[in-house]
Amino acid sequence: MKATQTMLNMTEEELTQVVLNRYENTPDVRLREILHSLIHHAHAFVRDVRLTEDEWLKGVLYLTSVGQICDDKRQEMILLSDNLGISMLVNLISANVAEGATESTVVGPFYVPDTEEKAWGESIQQLETDEMPMQVCGSVVDLEGNGIPHAKMEVWQTNTNGMYDIQDDQQPVNNLRGWYRANEQGQFLIRTVRPVCYSIPTDGPVGVLLAATDRHPWRPAHLHVKITAPGYKTLITHIFDEDDPYLDSDVVFAVKHSLTRKFERIESAVQDSQNDLPAPYFELRNDFVLEPLEQH
Amino acid sequence: MKATQTMLNMTEEELTQVVLNRYENTPDVRLREILHSLIHHAHAFVRDVRLTEDEWLKGVLYLTSVGQICDDKRQEMILLSDNLGISMLVNLISANVAEGATESTVVGPFYVPDTEEKAWGESIQQLETDEMPMQVCGSVVDLEGNGIPHAKMEVWQTNTNGMYDIQDDQQPVNNLRGWYRANEQGQFLIRTVRPVCYSIPTDGPVGVLLAATDRHPWRPAHLHVKITAPGYKTLITHIFDEDDPYLDSDVVFAVKHSLTRKFERIESAVQDSQNDLPAPYFELRNDFVLEPLEQH
Numbered sequence: 001m002k003a004t005q006t007m008l009n010m011t012e013e014e015l016t017q018v019v020l021n022r023y024e025n026t027p028d029v030r031l032r033e034i035l036h037s038l039i040h041h042a043h044a045f046v047r048d049v050r051l052t053e054d055e056w057l058k059g060v061l062y063l064t065s066v067g068q069i070c071d072d073k074r075q076e077m078i079l080l081s082d083n084l085g086i087s088m089l090v091n092l093i094s095a096n097v098a099e100g101a102t103e104s105t106v107v108g109p110f111y112v113p114d115t116e117e118k119a120w121g122e123s124i125q126q127l128e129t130d131e132m133p134m135q136v137c138g139s140v141v142d143l144e145g146n147g148i149p150h151a152k153m154e155v156w157q158t159n160t161n162g163m164y165d166i167q168d169d170q171q172p173v174n175n176l177r178g179w180y181r182a183n184e185q186g187q188f189l190i191r192t193v194r195p196v197c198y199s200i201p202t203d204g205p206v207g208v209l210l211a212a213t214d215r216h217p218w219r220p221a222h223l224h225v226k227i228t229a230p231g232y233k234t235l236i237t238h239i240f241d242e243d244d245p246y247l248d249s250d251v252v253f254a255v256k257h258s259l260t261r262k263f264e265r266i267e268s269a270v271q272d273s274q275n276d277l278p279a280p281y282f283e284l285r286n287d288f289v290l291e292p293l294e295q296h
Numbered sequence: 297m298k299a300t301q302t303m304l305n306m307t308e309e310e311l312t313q314v315v316l317n318r319y320e321n322t323p324d325v326r327l328r329e330i331l332h333s334l335i336h337h338a339h340a341f342v343r344d345v346r347l348t349e350d351e352w353l354k355g356v357l358y359l360t361s362v363g364q365i366c367d368d369k370r371q372e373m374i375l376l377s378d379n380l381g382i383s384m385l386v387n388l389i390s391a392n393v394a395e396g397a398t399e400s401t402v403v404g405p406f407y408v409p410d411t412e413e414k415a416w417g418e419s420i421q422q423l424e425t426d427e428m429p430m431q432v433c434g435s436v437v438d439l440e441g442n443g444i445p446h447a448k449m450e451v452w453q454t455n456t457n458g459m460y461d462i463q464d465d466q467q468p469v470n471n472l473r474g475w476y477r478a479n480e481q482g483q484f485l486i487r488t489v490r491p492v493c494y495s496i497p498t499d500g501p502v503g504v505l506l507a508a509t510d511r512h513p514w515r516p517a518h519l520h521v522k523i524t525a526p527g528y529k530t531l532i533t534h535i536f537d538e539d540d541p542y543l544d545s546d547v548v549f550a551v552k553h554s555l556t557r558k559f560e561r562i563e564s565a566v567q568d569s570q571n572d573l574p575a576p577y578f579e580l581r582n583d584f585v586l587e588p589l590e591q592h
Contacts, residue, residue: 010388011388012385012388012389015381015384015385015388015549016381016385018381018549019380019381019549022381022511022545022549023509023511025509025510025511026508026509026510027510028508031508031509032509033345034345034347034351035509037341037344037345038341038380039380039381040341041337041338041340041341041344042337042341042380042382043381043382043385044337045333045334045336045337045338046382046385046386046389047385047389048333048337049329049330049333050389051330051386051389052386052389052390053386053387053390055330056377056382056383056386060371060373060374060377061373063359063362063363063373064362064363064366064371064373065363066359066360066363067359067360067361067362067363067364067366067373068363068364068366070360070363070364075356075360077356077357077359077360077363078356081352081356084315084334084335084338085311085312085314085315085318085335085339086338086339086342086352087352088311089308089311089312089339089342089343090342090347090348090349090352091349092306092307092308092311093308093342093343093346093347093348094348094349212322212323212324212327213319213321213322213327213328213331214321214322214323215318215319215321249318253311253314253315253318
């Protein structure tokens with residue numbers, strides 16, 4: 001047996017260099033940098049594990065299936081990135097926040113950009129349900145604690161069956177998602193139902209990966225929030241239930257300590273001319289602190 | 297500004313370790329090894345280039361689009377792997393052949409497993425064409441040069457317009473592909489048209505990559521061959537035209553020196569009771585040398 005003779009007697013390492021050289025004319029400097037590192041690491045991975053042709057083909061077909069199951073409502077490639085900790089790593093790299101600002105976390109695969117505006121205290125739960133309501137109240141403020149008027153707050157969460165509307169034919173469109181406008185003082189009042197811990201979808205390629213790696217598919221209970229306001233950095237984050245049993249083993253690695261909150265059980269009803277809330281209910285109080293956009 | 301405080305005060309490196317730990321229970325040892333290296337290198341890539349959230353999303357959507365354009369006839373994920381030199385690296389790793397055996401190269405995205413059997417000297421070109429015919433003749437032999445009887449030889453190539461049948465509505469199904477059975481002495485006679493250099497498909501995500509990186513999309517002229525015979529290792533290879541101008545810059549890095557051959561122009565017609573061949577035509581003479589399967 002002898003090593004393969006290739007064009008120009010290429011070794012494995014030489015092939016990598018040939019490929020890198022072939023991408024050297026990439027006009028965009030940043031794209032060139034990214035591709036250089038991607039090729040370097042992809043080749044190092046293949047060499048490190050001595051990937052066989054059968055394994056390569058399985059990997060190619062796996063990635064293909066991840067792309068194929070995506071549609072306008074399902075984004076399995078984000079879910080795969082989340083499950084490999086890649087999304088959270090990107091978040092950590094981007095997430096050097098000013099002291100005192102609210103931390104961000106992953107957007108996840110279930111964000112929908114165009115939803116409906118909700119009135120002050122209106123619920124995003126469109127269905128009749130026996131589940132406990134929850135109200136979320138507080139202010140959107142700047143680093144000095146001053147209210148940011150009219151900040152736009154997009155929120156989304158699963159139903160009590162653990163599914164987002166876009167996963168579930170039984171829910172109306174935009175159930176448990178919508179956006180609120182903070183008032184002149186930056187205050188908001190969101191109504192929903194208490195979030196539950198839930199399984200990410202396991203009926204696709206990511207489910208196959210979880211089963212093959214003996215990992216549970218659970219995420220701790222949380223509400224997704226995206227806040228935009230002119231002059232401030234957009235904040236994409238979750239607020240987690242600090243009593244959730246999956247807080248330390250979130251399948252997508254997205255928990256940050258600063259984003260956990262007590263979901264308080266309240267025993268006395270709210271009586272309000274517009275927004276009655278029968279007891280018992282849960283209440284989550286939280287201020288969101290936005291950073292100013294950098295000055296140029 | 298201060299670094300982000302995360303659950304358990306995770307740094308970027310600690311996150312990678314947490315993710316790796318979470319995959320430690322993978323029952324299949326080889327899968328665990330592969331995922332460990334994949335996560336390690338994927339995270340190292342993200343950290344090395346300080347990937348931004350926008351860049352991450354572009355990458356996710358790019359990979360999604362690669363999967364989405366695939367169908368039963370198009371395999372863009374293989375094409376992407378080919379273009380990043382990953383397929384060829386996998387080939388080099390697997391391709392320690394015995395001295396004297398014919399070298400392998402990438403299978404490429406255009407292989408079709410179920411095609412039609414061709415008779416001795418029957419052409420795989422089903423269309424009338426002005427292009428020059430080519431015959432490919434030789435033997436399938438073992439390491440000692442003995443003919444391997446009845447080896448199955450699958451062949452495929454583009455039409456003279458540079459497109460495989462599965463890319464081109466103008467070609468009949470299985471045009472320029474099919475399989476031959478070598479005779480009792482291992483000899484074969486394949487008829488086709490002279491292969492041309494051709495552009496890989498640039499109307500999909502891989503075309504976007506080539507344009508963004510200022511790379512040409514050309515492959516040197518070649519015939520694909522896959523040979524199977526009981527007791528021998530399956531050989532998947534190309535035979536390249538040694539006069540092709542793209543031999544040193546094959547877009548998918550698949551050329552090996554030992555796989556280049558002279559496509560000889562022959563000026564005298566073949567007169568044969570069954571298989572006339574008018575002059576001029578091209579002739580490619582090549583023996584394919586198979587390795588025995590390893591004994592266990």
